[in-house]
Amino acid sequence: TYIVTDNCIACKYTDCVEVCPVDCFYEGENMLVIHPDECIDCGVCEPECPADAIRPDTEPYMEKWVEFNRKYSESW
Numbered sequence: 741t742y743i744v745t746d747n748c749i750a751c752k753y754t755d756c757v758e759v760c761p762v763d764c765f766y767e768g769e770n771m772l773v774i775h776p777d778e779c780i781d782c783g784v785c786e787p788e789c790p791a792d793a794i795r796p797d798t799e800p801y802m803e804k805w806v807e808f809n810r811k812y813s814e815s816w
């Protein structure tokens with residue numbers, strides 16, 4: 741699963757949303773989030789993000805953002 745991190749805050753680009761094959765981006769309060777159960781881990785969005793905000797959840801110290809992405813994507 742890929743997750744969106746705080747570099748996304750105030751970013752105005754939506755290139756990631758446009759390339760995602762399963763439409764699993766959702767709007768959080770001030771940034772986008774990825775629904776962890778809908779993401780198919782394709783990785784297409786990561787290089788599209790101009791803010792470098794999209795990271796794989798396998799990186800260290802991502803627990804906070806994993807929860808954040810789940811919380812805000814499931815509220816839809």
Ligand code: SF4
Pocket residue numbers: 742759760761762763764765774778779780781782783784785786
């Ligand atoms: Fe969508 Fe693929 Fe990015 Fe997951 S990794 S959010 S499926 S583009």
